[in-house]
Amino acid sequence: MPSTISDGRDFDLTSDAIDDVNVLKGKMWNEESKFDEAKDKAQFRDYDSACDRVKSFYREQHEKQTVAFNIKARVDLKNRKRMRMSVWEAMEMLNTLIDESDPDTSVSQIEHLLQTAEAIRRDGKPEWMQVTGLVHDLGKLLFMFGSEGQWDVVGDTFVVGCKFSDKIIYPETFVGNPDSQDSVYSTEYGIYKAHCGLDNVMLSWGHDEYLYHVFKDQCTLPEEGLAMIRYHSFYPWHREGAYQHLTNEKDEKALEAVRAFNPYDLYSKSDEPCDPAKLRPYYEGLIAKFFPPILEW
Numbered sequence: 001m002p003s004t005i006s007d008g009r010d011f012d013l014t015s016d017a018i019d020d021v022n023v024l025k026g027k028m029w030n031e032e033s034k035f036d037e038a039k040d041k042a043q044f045r046d047y048d049s050a051c052d053r054v055k056s057f058y059r060e061q062h063e064k065q066t067v068a069f070n071i072k073a074r075v076d077l078k079n080r081k082r083m084r085m086s087v088w089e090a091m092e093m094l095n096t097l098i099d100e101s102d103p104d105t106s107v108s109q110i111e112h113l114l115q116t117a118e119a120i121r122r123d124g125k126p127e128w129m130q131v132t133g134l135v136h137d138l139g140k141l142l143f144m145f146g147s148e149g150q151w152d153v154v155g156d157t158f159v160v161g162c163k164f165s166d167k168i169i170y171p172e173t174f175v176g177n178p179d180s181q182d183s184v185y186s187t188e189y190g191i192y193k194a195h196c197g198l199d200n201v202m203l204s205w206g207h208d209e210y211l212y213h214v215f216k217d218q219c220t221l222p223e224e225g226l227a228m229i230r231y232h233s234f235y236p237w238h239r240e241g242a243y244q245h246l247t248n249e250k251d252e253k254a255l256e257a258v259r260a261f262n263p264y265d266l267y268s269k270s271d272e273p274c275d276p277a278k279l280r281p282y283y284e285g286l287i288a289k290f291f292p293p294i295l296e297w
């Protein structure tokens with residue numbers, strides 16, 4: 001069923017996007033006769049053969065993302081003095097970060113943002129979705145704004161306050177998290193009611209949740225774009241189907257959006273490098289349609 005975005009236009013999130021993105025890319029590559037050694041879909045997110053950097057990243061994250069930490073992170077954001085800058089300035093500021101959780105890319109963040117946006121644009125998706133691709137990881141700026149490390153910024157997300165799902169990568173590393181011994185937090189529902197909805201659930205703190213809070217009152221992206229940002233790292237839910245006992249009807253629509261977005265985020269990591277200077281005028285035009293010139297970060 002097509003969804004409707006805020007300006008009344010219909011779009012179909014269930015279309016080709018979720019199908020084999022490689023088919024689409026394969027077509028392009030043949031036309032351009034390059035990129036023959038593109039990565040196969042199965043070669044992405046291969047955490048079994050990931051390097052030690054990725055494994056130790058997740059061990060630390062899974063041990064430290066407790067309910068207490070998550071409450072503190074949200075309070076700290078409310079109390080912190082916020083930096084003011086444009087979306088493009090934020091992209092440039094983020095550019096020095098190399099994401100330790102990512103087994104699939106070591107390119108700069110601006111590169112990853114442009115690759116994601118370009119893949120969405122090539123596929124003829126609406127402007128709001130292109131711009132969502134462009135900004136979706138800007139929450140990693142948290143790293144520059146007083147995070148404790150990368151463990152509270154990047155990586156997949158999961159629910160805190162109830163039993164850690166075994167659909168999370170490296171589930172065995174949660175034994176070191178004090179919440180897994182807690183009499184409430186270690187139960188199936190923990191502090192939540194059945195089907196309370198993701199709006200009422202605390203997801204592990206990081207770039208998704210932070211950016212959602214930054215944008216929700218400072219942009220005109222449709223609900224689907226905000227869902228793509230807020231849940232794009234929530235792989236246990238959007239890929240593995242975990243947490244069905246907590247979600248509600250509203251989350252179904254979000255799930256559809258997040259699933260449509262995911263292939264562009266993930267599989268564009270093996271795409272051709274982008275030229276930020278060349279693409280900037282086009283994307284500045286899009287940014288101006290959905291964001292004010294200066295935002296509070």
Ligand SMILES: O[C@H]1[C@H](O)[C@@H](O)[C@H](O)[C@@H](O)[C@H]1O
Binds near residue numbers: 099137154
């Ligand atoms: O390593 C990656 C990276 O940090 C992404 O930005 C995040 O969205 C993914 O979920 C994670 O697997």
Ligand SMILES: [Fe+2]
Binds near residue numbers: 233
């Ligand atoms: Fe991300």
Ligand SMILES: [Fe+2]
Binds near residue numbers: 112136137265
């Ligand atoms: Fe990303």
